[in-house]
Amino acid sequence: EVQLLESGGGLVQPGGSLRLSCTASGFTFSTYAMTWVRQAPGKGLEWVSGISNSGDNTDYADSVKGRFTISRDNSKNKLYLQMNSLRAEDTAVYYCAKETSYGFVDYWGQGTLVTVSS
Amino acid sequence: DIVMTQSPLSLPVTPGEPASISCRSSQSLLHSNGYNYLNWYVQKPGQSPQLLIYLGSNRASGVPGRFSGSGSGTDFTLKISRVEAEDVGVYYCMQALQSPLFTFGPGTKVDIK
Numbered sequence: 001e002v003q004l005l006e007s008g009g010g011l012v013q014p015g016g017s018l019r020l021s022c023t024a025s026g027f028t029f030s031t032y033a034m035t036w037v038r039q040a041p042g043k044g045l046e047w048v049s050g051i052s053n054s055g056d057n058t059d060y061a062d063s064v065k066g067r068f069t070i071s072r073d074n075s076k077n078k079l080y081l082q083m084n085s086l087r088a089e090d091t092a093v094y095y096c097a098k099e100t101s102y103g104f105v106d107y108w109g110q111g112t113l114v115t116v117s118s
Numbered sequence: 119d120i121v122m123t124q125s126p127l128s129l130p131v132t133p134g135e136p137a138s139i140s141c142r143s144s145q146s147l148l149h150s151n152g153y154n155y156l157n158w159y160v161q162k163p164g165q166s167p168q169l170l171i172y173l174g175s176n177r178a179s180g181v182p183g184r185f186s187g188s189g190s191g192t193d194f195t196l197k198i199s200r201v202e203a204e205d206v207g208v209y210y211c212m213q214a215l216q217s218p219l220f221t222f223g224p225g226t227k228v229d230i231k
Contacts, residue, residue, distance in 0.1 A: 035218050044225045045159075045167065045210055050218025059218050095166060102173065103217030104157045108166040 002026040002107045004096045009112030016086050016116070022079040022096030022109055030054075030074035033099040036081050038092035039111070048094070049081065064090075086116045120144050120213045124223035130231045131205075137198040139226045141211035146191045147174075155215035158187055158196050161225075162207040170209075171196065206230060 008020040022034070035050040049060045049070040058070050069082040079096055093111040100106045121144040131137045147155045154174035159167040169178040171187035174194065184199040198205060211223040 033218060035220070037220075044208075045161075045212075045222040047218070047220040047222070050220075061219075099218065100172075102153070102155075102214070104155065104172055104212070104214035105159075105220070106169050106172070106178070108168065110166055 002098065004098065004107060004109035006094065006096050006109045006112040009094065009114045011115045011117065012086055013118050014087060014116055017082070017084045018086065018114060020081040020083065020094055020096075020112060020114070022081075024077045024079065024096075024098070027098065029072075029077040032101070033103070034072060034079045035097045035099055035105060036070065036079075037095045037097055037105070037108075038090075038114075039095070040089075040092045043092075046092075050099070051079070083114070086114075088116050090114060091116050119219065120147075120216055120221050122211055122213055122221050122223040124209075124211060124226050127224060127226055129226055129228045131198075131201045131228055132231050133203055134200050137201050137205075137228065139196045139209055139211075139228075141189075141194045141196070141223050143192045143194075143213055147194075147213050147215045148191055149215060154190050154194070155213060155217070156187075156189070156194050157212045157214060159210045159212060160205075160207045161210065162204075165207075167210065201228075201230075203230060 003025045036048040051070045067085045095111045096109040097105040098107040158171040161167040175187045208225040
């Protein structure tokens with residue numbers, strides 16, 4: 001059974017940093033690209049960042065480019081999202097998600113809430 | 119970027135009746151491999167999104183047969199043949215043609231009349 005468990009969310013002041021983690025199990029982690037999607041309170045889904053299976057290729061939404069960094073450790077089955085220079089508009093539930101070989105998302109984690117507020 | 123739109127944004131339904139949601143993309147989602155890179159997800163209250171339909175018309179594992187996806191190019195439809203109370207939630211379409219730069223529709227909230 002595929003499981004994705006996010007952690008690392010919490011309350012942070014504007015301008016601060018947080019590092020989200022996602023621990024994967026139930027599939028061969030190193031085979032699949034992974035992605036982060038966020039959902040602001042009461043709003044829809046917004047893709048944030050993606051990383052290839054090897055970690056060699058990364059992409060970012062314009063809204064987070066230059067502030068967020070996605071990475072992975074295939075030896076630990078972990079995905080990360082380093083978030084710097086956080087803004088109030090980054091407040092959201094952040095979901096870790098697995099991509100299929102066709103390049104769409106098939107599994108989602110339960111999410112971790114990030115609140116940026118003074 | 120590909121822009122996704124959905125209609126309606128709110129859909130009150132009667133159990134046992136059919137329901138339909140439309141999704142449109144700003145450019146064709148038909149890949150050279152013949153698949154439409156359009157997927158449907160449902161987010162039930164208090165839960166994470168879950169995959170319903172992938173590549174336009176394929177039901178994900180465990181998805182009831184009352185759900186079906188159709189369409190090609192820029193116009194797609196999700197149909198529920200007979201709505202059940204457990205189907206309440208927000209339904210999102212998502213394009214994966216520009217993977218990993220996914221874009222989602224705004225969501226359609228389905229609730230019981």
